Amino acid sequence: MRTDDQPIRISLFAPNGRMGIAIAAAVAEDPGFEIDADHGDVLVDFSAPSALQASLDRAIAAGTPILVGTTGLDDFASRRIATAAEQVPVLRAANTSLGVALLSDLVERAARVLGPQWDIEILEMHHRMKADAPSGTALALGDAAARGREAKMKAERGRDGTNLKREEGAIGFASLRGGTVAGDHDVIFAGPEERLILSHRAENRMIFARGALAAARFLVGKPAGLYSMRDVIGADEA
Known part of the structure; x- marks a missing residue:
């Protein structure tokens, strides 16, 4: 022992x-x-x-x-x-960064305060070798937002095509891949005539x-x- x-x-x-x-x-x-x-x-x-x-x-x-x-x-x-x-x-833990852990907490709080009238989009970028998309961190941030709304997450992933009007209460995900990016995440709260963006950048x-x-x-x-x-x-x- x-x-x-x-x-x-x-x-x-x-x-x-x-x-x-x-x-x-x-x-x-x-x-x-x-x-x-x-x-x-x-x-x-x-x-x-x-x-x-x-x-x-x-x-x-x-x-x-x-x-x-x-x-x-x-x-x-x-x-x-x-x-x-x-x-x-x-x-x-989809992401063990302490900064991302705090970001998740902030996303949950923001979603609770802003309510379903604000649309939520999550943008992530990683290195060219990453095999899964959206990233586990992005999905965890989406879960945090859903908790803040006290609702089950309705995810819209990788939109492509026509007739793609946003579903009420959906959380959108977009994934970028390239270079040696360790991990970038932006959670965008888009409201009437204003936006709040909570971000984290992994440099190493x-x-x-x-x-x-x-x-x-x-x-x-x-x-x-x-x-x-x-x-x-x-x-x-x-």
């Missing part, structure tokens, strides 16, 4: 992926963490949807908290995560790695359950 003065041990489920390499670099800069491939205090999974069950099974078998940062997950994956969370602490993948370490620190000692980055920034405020 670890003590509070010992580094938090991180096991990387996909150590050779982009995020695995970035997290290892962040750990090297922070004496409060160390990499332990086999006996981590927290398992971190930024792999692929097809590998999700294997990472959840590993966490459950070891009784280890797990951070799931994989995007592009479907409803079946969500159910598997919820089932795992009955046995171990699971933090699911290291912001996600440092956020992942903050999430890992949060998970240590937590009871079984499903958590989010909202819980992480909420803990910092407490």
